[in-house]
Amino acid sequence: MHKNIITLILLLMTCSVKANKDSAYVNVNGLKMYYEVYGEGKPIVLLHGSFMNIAMNWSQVIPVLAKTHKVIVPEMQGHGHTKDIPRAMSCEAMADDVSALLKHLKVDSADILGYSLGGAIAFQVAVRHPEQVRRLVVLSATYASNGWWPDVEASFKTMNADIFKGSPIEQAYISYGNDPAQFSAWVKKILSIDDKPYDWTPAVKQIKAPIFMIIGDADGVRYEHALELFKAKGGGQTGDLHGLPKSRLAILPGTTHIGMMMHTDYWIPMVNEFLASDLDPNPPMF
Numbered sequence: 001m002h003k004n005i006i007t008l009i010l011l012l013m014t015c016s017v018k019a020n021k022d023s024a025y026v027n028v029n030g031l032k033m034y035y036e037v038y039g040e041g042k043p044i045v046l047l048h049g050s051f052m053n054i055a056m057n058w059s060q061v062i063p064v065l066a067k068t069h070k071v072i073v074p075e076m077q078g079h080g081h082t083k084d085i086p087r088a089m090s091c092e093a094m095a096d097d098v099s100a101l102l103k104h105l106k107v108d109s110a111d112i113l114g115y116s117l118g119g120a121i122a123f124q125v126a127v128r129h130p131e132q133v134r135r136l137v138v139l140s141a142t143y144a145s146n147g148w149w150p151d152v153e154a155s156f157k158t159m160n161a162d163i164f165k166g167s168p169i170e171q172a173y174i175s176y177g178n179d180p181a182q183f184s185a186w187v188k189k190i191l192s193i194d195d196k197p198y199d200w201t202p203a204v205k206q207i208k209a210p211i212f213m214i215i216g217d218a219d220g221v222r223y224e225h226a227l228e229l230f231k232a233k234g235g236g237q238t239g240d241l242h243g244l245p246k247s248r249l250a251i252l253p254g255t256t257h258i259g260m261m262m263h264t265d266y267w268i269p270m271v272n273e274f275l276a277s278d279l280d281p282n283p284p285m286f
Contacts (some may be wrong), residue, residue, distance in 0.1 A: 025081075028100035029093070034081030035074040035101060039066030042134075043110040044275070045098060046073045047118030050190050051169050053080030057115060060264050068272065072110065074101055076121070078186060081176060089193050091117070095124035102132050111275050113137040115260065117193065126211075127203045136211045137271050140219050140260045144199040147225035152257075156194040161187040205232040210246040212274045214267050216255030223251065248274055 023036045036054055044065060048057035054073050065071050076094050078084035087093060098121065102110060111134050114122030119141020126133045142148055161184035164170050174180050211233055215221045226249055230236070234245030252266050260267075 026101060026104045028097050028104065030087065031077055031085055031097055032083060033074055033076075033097055033101060035072060037105075038062050038071040038073070039069055041069045042275070043070045043072055043105075043107050045102070045110050045112050046071060047098065047112065047114035047121050048073075048076065048079065049116030049118055050193070051079070051164070051187075053172060056168070056172070057118075057261065060261070061268065064264070064268050065272075069111075069275075072101070072105065072107070074098065076118075078189065080172070083178075084186065084189070089189055091120045091124045091193065091198075092128065094121045095128050098125050099129040099132055108132070109134045111135045111137065113139070113271065114141060115139040116141055116257070123200060123204055123207075126207045126209055127200065130208060133207075133209045135275060136207065136209050137274070138211065138213045139267070140215055140221055140257045142221055142225060143204040143229065144201050144225070145194070145197045146199075147222055148220050149222055152220035153194075156191065159187075159191055160184070201228075204229065210248075210274075212248040212250070212271065214250045214252065214260075214270070216252045216257060216260055216263075218254070218256045219260070220257040226251070 021036045021038050023034070025032050025034050027033075046058050046061065046065075048054065053075050054062075058073060062071055062073065074097070075082040077087070077089060077097065098112075102108075109132055112122045112125050114120070114137070116139070119138040120143070122136055122138055123141070123143050126136050145153065161170075164183075164187060170180075170183055173183055173186060178186070211229065213226050213229060215223070215226050227235075230245075230247060230249040233247035235247065235249060239245075248270075250267065250270055252260070252263060255263050255266070
């Protein structure tokens with residue numbers, strides 16, 4: 001798995017974002033957050049995964065979504081251009097940062113799309129700031145620590161800075177002006193997010209915004225975990241008899257957790273359709 005992470009980064013870095021952008025910093029919650037904005041239309045916020053930055057995570061996604069959306073892409077605490085601060089890393093705190101960014105941009109409500117850690121942050125944005133979320137798209141992420149397969153949970157405890165030595169992740173960390181001597185501490189701090197068990201199940205099931213949860217059939221996320229949320233959001237019954245639920249679930253074939261970002265051709269069209277539809281349940285046939 002660790003080698004797969006490095007391979008993914010190398011592949012993604014061969015791509016570049018080819019779209020006009022605006023970039024800036026904004027002071028939110030003691031953080032000087034970097035963000036970029038592309039395109040015009042309904043706003044969508046993209047939240048990257050652990051150790052990632054805009055270029056690494058979203059190079060293949062931004063040019064497609066920016067054709068029809070205003071794409072807002074922040075770099076989270078301690079990632080990319082956004083320097084770390086003496087604050088614990090948590091999905092809750094980073095969700096508050098996203099909320100503050102939207103207020104700064106005078107965006108009342110946006111679609112939120114998050115991958116991996118970004119998906120967990122997206123859940124917390126919807127829990128903590130529901131009025132700012134129109135629709136939620138979560139890629140390869142969990143809302144409880146037991147949502148991961150047991151071997152994935154165990155792997156979090158074995159990961160350390162050594163696996164990233166000489167990798168694009170370490171190179172990017174240094175290129176943004178960080179102290180190379182602090183690289184190990186930085187990796188440890190990010191991994192600390194998964195050190196503590198968490199369970200947001202009751203709050204996530206109460207989210208009012210429609211949710212589209214997407215995992216791979218060889219992902220780190222348990223099928224039952226995704227199904228539990230989908231059933232709570234109206235799934236688990238025949239659409240021809242009862243109409244379609246407003247929320248959706250997709251399990252992509254031949255797709256791993258790392259490979260999710262290599263199969264954008266699978267999920268971007270589904271996400272675009274989800275965001276564009278009125279999501280009124282179809283009338284039953286009988």
